[in-house]
Amino acid sequence: MAEQTLSVSLKQVPQGRLGVWLLIVGELIIFGSLVVCYLLYRLRFPSWVEQTQHTSTFYGGLNTFVLLTSSYTIVKANDAALKKDLAKMSRYMLTTIFCGLIFLAVKSTEYAHEIGAGFTLTSPGLQATNPVGATFWSFYYIMTGLHATHVLAGMVTLFVVWLDARKGRNIHRVELGGLYWHMVDLIWIFLFPLLYIAK
Amino acid sequence: METPHSTTHAPQGFWTKYLFSTDHKTIGIQYMITGLFMAAVGGFLAYVFRYNLAFPGESIPLFGQLDAMHYNAFVTNHGMIMVLFVGMPFLVSGLGNLLIPLMIGTDDMAFPTLNMMSFWIFLVSCLVMVAAFFVPGGAFGGGWTLYPPLSASGYVNRNPAFWSTFFSATPMFILGVALEFVSMLMGGINFLVTTINKRAEGMTPFKIPLIVWFLNIATLDFMVSVGPLVAGAVMLLLDNVVGTGFYDPARGGDPVLFQHLFWFFGHPEVYVLLLPALGVMGEIIPVFSRKPLFAYRTIIYLSLIAAVLSVVVWAHHQFIAGIDPRMATFFSIGTIIISIPFAGVFLSFMATLWGGSIRxxxxxxxxxxxxxxxxxxxxxxxxxxxxxxxxxxxxxxxxxxxxxxxxxxxxxxxxxxxxxxxxxxxxxxxxxxxxxxxxxxxxxxxxxxxxxxxxxxxxxxxxxxxxxxxxxxxxxxxxxxxxxxxxxxxxxxxxxxxxxxxxxxxxxxxxxxxxxxxPWDSNTLEWQADSPPVHGNFNPYPVVYHGPYEYSHPSSEQDFVPQDNPIVLKTN
Amino acid sequence: MTIFPENISTYGQEIDRLFYTISALVAVAFVISLFVLLYPLFNNSAKRVKKATYFTGAKRKHFRWITFALVALALSDFYFLYAEHGAWVTIEQTQVKPDFHVSITGRQWNWAFTYPGLDGKLYTPDDIVINEMNSELHVPINKNIVVDLWAKDVLHSFFVPNIRLKQDCVPGRMIQRWFKLTKTGTYDIACAELCGLLHGKMRNFLVVESQEKFNGYIDSLYKKNAPALTMTNPSN
Incomplete structure (x- = not known):
């Protein structure tokens, strides 16, 4: 029977992987709701287009490149882990974490740039002239900020996994950390066009 | 047959055995005791404002005078505490932790450490909720539904000196709830993975007891519906603490958006609590009617339908909140339709009684x-x-x-x-x-x-x-x-x-x-373990041959057939 | 003892009738379910029935009874959905020709009423605003009254039990409702949505009176506000 084959094949999935997948589903629903809220507001206020002119496509694009690279390196790390090549795996994992660092550095520069131009979470200057536009920046910071927090969490997770895995312990966790990292990447793939490209 | 390894080294010290335990039974009991404590808090709040309603202006025994500010705070906290801090630990985390591993015939949850962590996060969330009563300005009093702009602007409790600081009532209320969600999400992942992955040999999907099914459907419903409220709560928190304008109409925000986000979670939450309770009935009624649960599979299908419908009926809490009247008609129809699968489940329970030998x-x-x-x-x-x-x-x-x-x-x-x-x-x-x-x-x-x-x-x-x-x-x-x-x-x-x-x-x-x-001559696996079950539950792991509700089967001499009893039942 | 407060609107009795319709359906469903629940408890106790009958309900023959019940439930559900829809359209989706137009604003913690000034139009500088706790909203009897509902600070809910009308007021938007009243008298206007500290003290009055008395009231308002009107009304 179909449901029994399904249950048997689900039972063969290692429980760690199953758990991470469920976590990813939960996270995607949270980010998905934020994106839906953003889209609802965006459709209601065509004047937000003025505000989107100020987001930096350069920094956003650079970060997209960095994250995509990191997704590639974590895949390579997992390949190496499967082949029990600890040195190579360790190298690729550290590269991934380093990519995360670059991402956060670029993000900080970008934030500094925006804050310097007067666009903050509440944008007090903008509120006086264009209160609706100020809410765009609230969305900008909440979405990218929550995402950056997830990048940081992913880096910490990968680091903890690395501490064990470089000595050959719990190598299967490399894959789990990688799954999470891909999710962080995926969310960015949605945020980038919404906030940086659609102008 | 593999033997459970953990039986051999159960933790012995007081701390590891009763407090920082990773054993699902201890954690389940911890949840229930915490729930009892919160029920006492919620009950006391109810007592105070109920007394005030009947005898307005009089001094309340054990409390004193209740003013409007505290009345609002007590009503608000009574609601949130009873739903999320009593109902959830009793029915979802408590029962889930106690029963799932035992009923599917395994030694523990899939992730015991995560399980312990989710309890401790839950405990912290309870403490945050209770502590909010003692911060300057008193507890949050904007209604358990947290509707902005009242909750977003600081003037709920008219205490401008403190509203902007983080340790005031509203942020603490939101944080307490958020931590509770985190704990429940972690627990939920554990439930689902355990049920999918750790079932005893022979326990096919339709040999799983109803309550385990219902706990998992409830968990899934919770995980799907809570995301929007988490996002909404983050925005509300920022509105309240930093002063953003997500829900401020003057800045393009929309207060009704939060209502949608809240009830998208809030309505399924009713079923998150209802389903485990129904599961309890689904275990008890067959045992004491000495009869198989009527239409076991159909009940599961009906509740799956209800779980799917439950995420599309939320706006019936907002019929007069200023939503489009045509949309209200749509949600009214949805709400009425969702009564049908639940009526089916209830009638099946009642049908189980018919022809039984009721104890x-x-x-x-x-x-x-x-x-x-x-x-x-x-x-x-x-x-x-x-x-x-x-x-x-x-x-x-x-x-x-x-x-x-x-x-x-x-x-x-x-x-x-x-x-x-x-x-x-x-x-x-x-x-x-x-x-x-x-x-x-x-x-x-x-x-x-x-x-x-x-x-x-x-x-x-x-x-x-x-x-x-x-x-x-x-x-x-x-x-x-x-x-x-x-x-x-x-x-x-x-x-x-x-x-x-x-x-x-x-x-x-x-x-x-x-x-x-x-003691009840019951079929399900938890009754085949010792009372109380040892660390590791089973030795050796049980193998499942029958469905959970084979009571008074004509081809069996006993009027019950435990799920791990290898005798062959003739079906006709 | 009557169940509902006295009805004074043209559509109020439709809501009352709907209540009795649903009550009839619910009563039948309740009695049947109670019988289904209680009968086996008396008939099938372990003392009377030593051995239970084995049936799983998986057979269609057995489940048929529940299917019947569910179909009956669905039919009665849809019957009252159909029965109620007329009233819903009347209250929420009908555009009436206004005989009198007034704007009501919920604020912490009273309802503020805005009458059109001499020009007969709302939202012009000569509007008369009454903004006090426990103030009265005067409306003429047997006239279509259209209200614009606003909220100044937080959510409020305009609730007049005797009209059977309740509508949330949301900051940032205007919601229009209407009613036509059939009985003179003074009635409560409450706020049904928690709006802060003195939510429970938010009580104003609806005064329904004949057209003559109402005209007199409006004239007295003009007189009281005359100095302000001469300054703000551009036609003077």
Whole structure:
């Protein structure tokens, strides 16, 4: 029977992987709701287009490149882990974490740039002239900020996994950390066009 | 056959055994005790404002005077505490932790450490909620639904000196709830992975006991519906603390957006609590009717349909909130449709009784009481599902009475049924039957006294969350003034009688009759383990041959066939 | 004892009738379910029936009874959905020709009423605003009254039990409702949505009176506000 084959094949999935997948589903629903809220507001206020002119496509694009690279390196790390090549795996994992660092550095520069131009979470200057536009920046910071927090969490997770895995312990966790990292990447793939490209 | 390895080295020290335990049974009991504590807090709040409603202006015994500010705070916290900090730990985390590993025949949860962590996060969230009463300005008083702009702007409690600081009531309230969500999400991942991955050999999907099915459907429903509220709560927190304008209409925000996000979670949450309670009934009724659960598979299909429908009916809480009237009609139809699968589940439970050989034990009486009360709760839901009648009844005491007739049986009758049923399993002692009977009748009757009269107060036009209704002299006249007093007296008796339960727990733990392995002659796997089960539960792991409800099977001599009994049943 | 407060609007009795319709359906459902629940408890106790009958309900023959019940429930559900829809359209989706147009604003913690000034139009500088706790909203009897509902600070809910009308007021938007009243007298206006500290003290009055008395009231308002009107009304 179909449901029994399904249950048997689900039972063969290692429980760690199953758990991470469920976590990813939960996270995607949270980010998905934020994106839906953003889209609802965006459709209601065509004047937000003025505000989107100020987001930096350069920094956003650079970060997209960095994250995509990191997704590639974590895949390579997992390949190496499967082949029990600890040195190579360790190298690729550290590269991934380093990519995360670059991402956060670029993000900080970008934030500094925006804050310097007067666009903050509440944008007090903008509120006086264009209160609706100020809410765009609230969305900008909440979405990218929550995402950056997830990048940081992913880096910490990968680091903890690395501490064990470089000595050959719990190598299967490399894959789990990688799954999470891909999710962080995926969310960015949605945020980038919404906030940086659609102008 | 593999042997459970953890049996060999159970933790021995006090700290690892009772406090920082990773054992699912200890964690389940920890959840339930924390839930009991929060129930005491929520109950005390209810006592204070109920007393104030019946005798406005008088000094309340054990408390003193209640002003409008504290009234709002108490009503708000009573709601949130009873739903998320009592219902959830009792029915979802508590029962889930205690029962899932035992009923599917395994040693522990899939991720025991994560399980322990989710309990400790839950405990912190409880402490945050309680601590919020003691910060300057008092606890949050903007309604448990947290509707902005009231909750987003700091003037709920009129304390401008403190509203902007982080340690004031509103951020703490939101944080407490958020931590609770984190804990439940972690617990939920654990439940799903455990059930999918760790079932005993031979336990195919349709040999899983109903309560495990329902706990998992509830968890899935929770995980799908909570995301939007998490996002919404983050925005609300920023509105409140930093001063962003997500819900501020002057800055393009929309207060109704939060209502959508809240009820997208809030309505499924009702089913998150209802489903485990129904699962408890699904275990108890067949055992004490000595009959298979009627239409076991159909019940599962119906509840899956209901879980899917539950995420598309949320706006029936907002019929008059300014949403499009055509949309309201759509949600009204959805709400009425969702009554059909649940009616099917209830009728199947009742059909199980027919042709049975019914034993009126304590758990059975609680289960029957649950069905009787929920019948009233469910049927009064039909009035409110009608968008037109809701124009009048919304935010009146009719709604209050209705949801107490659903939530009280679900949370408390569900919890008590479960405790009276599984107490022998987890402690090795029987609860006292006489005390149990007194407890039942002193809960059942006062509950009806408390809430039935409120239907009439609501129909008379009395609206909610008003601390001194005497100012509305046109509405608040006889007999409604007397009804308020009757309701309050009922509530006080209801709360006092819960001490009988606590006394029963205490006395039975010390001097109760010793319970054997399977005192109720039940089929499911937890009854085949020791009472109380050892660390690791089973040795060796059981192998499952039958469905969970093979009672009075014609080809078996005993009137029950444990799931791990290898005899062959002839089907005709 | 009457269940509902006295009805004074043209559509109020439709809501009352809907209540009794649903009550009839609910009563039938309740009695049947109670019988289904209680009958086996008396008939099938372990003392009377030693051995239970084995049936799982998986067979269609057995489940048929529940299917019947569910179909009956669905039919009665849809019957009252159909029955109620007329009233819903009347209250929420009908555009009436206004005989009198007034704007009502919920604020912490009273209802503020804005009458059109001499020009007969709302939202012009000569509007008369009454903004006090426990103030009165005067409306003429047997006239279509259209209200614009606003909220100044937080959510409020305009609730007049005697009209059977309740509508949330949301900051940032205007929601229009209407009613036509059939009985003179003074009635309560409450706020049904928690709006802060003095939510429970938010009580104003609806005064329904004959057209003559109402005209007199409006004239007295003009007189009281005359100095302000001469300054703000551009036609003077």
């Amino acid at each position: 009126f034990t304590m758990p059975m009486i609680w289960a029957l009481g649950f069905i009787g009360l929920f019948l009233i709760g469910g049927l009064t839901g039909l009035y409110l599902g009608s968008s037109t009648f809701d124009i009048y009844a919304h935010d009146t005491y009719f709604v209050v009475a209705h949801f107490h007739y659903t939530m009280f049986p679900v949370v408390f009758f569900g919890f008590f049924s479960a405790v009276y049923f599984w107490f022998p399993k987890f402690t090795g002692k029987h609860l006292n039957h006489t005390l149990g009977m007194i407890h039942f009748w002193l809960t059942f009757i006062p509950f009806n006294v408390t809430f039935f009269v409120l239907f009439f107060n609501g129909l008379a036009g009395q609206h909610r969350r008003v601390n001194e209704y005497s100012s509305f002299s046109n509405i608040m006249k006889e007999p409604y003034i007397t009804f308020e007093k009757i309701s309050t007296i009922g509530a006080i008796v209801l709360m006092v009688s819960q001490f009988i339960f606590l006394y029963n727990l205490f006395i039975s733990l010390r001097k109760g009759r010793k319970a054997e392995k399977n």
